[in-house]
Amino acid sequence: MPRVSVDRLQPGVFISLAELGWLDHPFLLNGFRIADAGQIGVLRQMRLESVEWDPERSSVEPLPESGEGAEPEVDFAAGALDAMLDSKRERAVRVREQRERLARCERLYEQETAGMGEILKDLGARPVESHARAKAAVGRIVVGLLKADSVAVHLVNMKGKEPGLAHHAMNVMVLSLLLGKAAGAGEEDLKNLGLGALFHDVGKTDVPSRVLKNAQRSASEEHFYQAHVGYGIKNVAAITDMAVAAKNIIACHHERFDGKGYPNHLPGAKIPRLARMAAIANRYDNLCNPFDLRTAKMPTEAVAQMFRVEGAAFDPELLSLFIKVLGIYPPGSFVQLSDGSVGIVVETNSRELLRPLVMLYDKDVPRHEALLIDLADADLGVKQALHPAKLPLPVVEYLAPRGRVDYYVEAVH
Structure with a gap:
């Protein structure tokens, strides 16, 4: 320049x-x-x-x-400059604390997801023990959410191996619990919701990978794919003390509000309410994190598709609440700020949904030192959401190097 x-x-x-x-x-x-x-x-x-x-x-x-x-x-006056520098130093401390908090959440996400992966892997051989461990893990998260004055939803930058069923299960559980809390579900319902969401896809372990990953399945492959619901119920059959509400999430997470879902074509209120919540979370994560990431939707696109194109499939009241919970710019959204800066939303807070925490792109700053701007205390706003396909590749790789949208929640008191 x-x-x-x-x-x-x-x-x-x-x-x-x-x-x-x-x-x-x-x-x-x-x-x-x-x-x-x-x-x-x-x-x-x-x-x-x-x-x-x-x-x-x-x-x-x-x-x-x-x-x-x-x-x-x-x-x-020089005193005004000193005051600005003092304010800048205070902001630098907050940025460091925010970066440390996000790093802590990423570590916790990986630890929790690894634990969930072990639970899912051991389900066949040790179903009762796996169920007990899952209940403990879900209960810990639920208690934290219920005690919180507000909830911060973090975008997780995965550093580990390629994602598997455990990452999807974790995302669906987190998103389901956020929706359940907003819908006023009680502690017992939230625990059943989290448990059912965690186990909702356990039947996919009996479906060949080539079928799971094929976005253009033949009729026979689609029939095989849909059978994962029945396989899931079979896989938890040995857990005699699993709540019916949790089992119903496994059985009904592909039912549609218009009655065109499977396996039982249940319409409207005949679908258990917790299963209707999990179905919304499941679809959102599948849109954002498909097997082929080249077809992934941005969070804002996923929300728009579910509301405008696929609205008949979901409980309209719960879908509207889900969109409100995530905010207009959910974590993972590429945005342009009012000053022209480009960034990605890395955190939303239920108190300030319109003023998220944004990580900014700056070619002169290493990514691990990228500036975090909390719009709640900055004289800036989001001008518009951006599609990554319209951004230069270095910008996208800087802001979202893995191309996935994974979430972790933290109670804010």
Whole structure:
């Protein structure tokens, strides 16, 4: 980018301070459009003679070389700069804490998912023991959610091996519990919901991988695929103390509200309510995380498809509530902010659904140090959702290197 003298700056010129480093200037972002004369005064207080500027992102040209037409020099007190730097240092501490919290959630997600994977793997040989371990794991999450004043939903950046049934089960369980809590389900119902969601696809272990991964199944392959519901019920048959409500989620998670689902073609309220919740969570995760990630929907696209195209398949009241729970920009959504910055939503909070935590793309900042902007305490908003196919590949790979959307929830008191 070309350089321009600070004396030639005026509101509307987009500048970059990336060469200084985020901690070495008092502004929220490395790159921003000058908003007022006060910001120019701060730059002068920093004793900067020139800065980089971006003609394409500027709404005006810098002032003429002669300074003709320039606004009078602003007497900007050094104390104001000190106050901004203090605020920046406090923000840096919050960013570090946010990054540490997200890293902790990713570790917990991997630990929980590994544990769920062991439970699912051992179900056939040790069904009673697996059931007991699953109840304990689900109960721990449910108790945390019930005690929380609000819930933070985190986007997880998986670092481990390729995902399997356990990752899908974990996502469906988390999303189902979020919906169940919002719907006012009690503790016992939430535990049954979580348990049924965890086990909803256990029958897929009896279906060949080539059938599971084939998006264009033949009629006979589709019949084989649909049989996973019956296989699932068979696989938990030895667990005599499993609640009927949990078993019904395994049996009914592919039923549709319009009666066109399977295996029993149950319509409307004849589908158990917890199964209707799990069906919504299951479909959402399948849209966001199909076997072929090239066909994956963005979270905003998945929500739109379920509401506008597939609405007849789901309980309309629960579907509307699910969309409200995830927010307009669910974690995993690529967004453009009001200042033109591009990022990905990494966390939403039930208190501030319209002002999520966003990780910003900046080619000058390593990804592990990427700036996190909490829109709840920033003078910024989301301008629009973006489709990754319309973004440069380096931006997509920086923000979402694995292309998956995996969730973990954290109680916020």
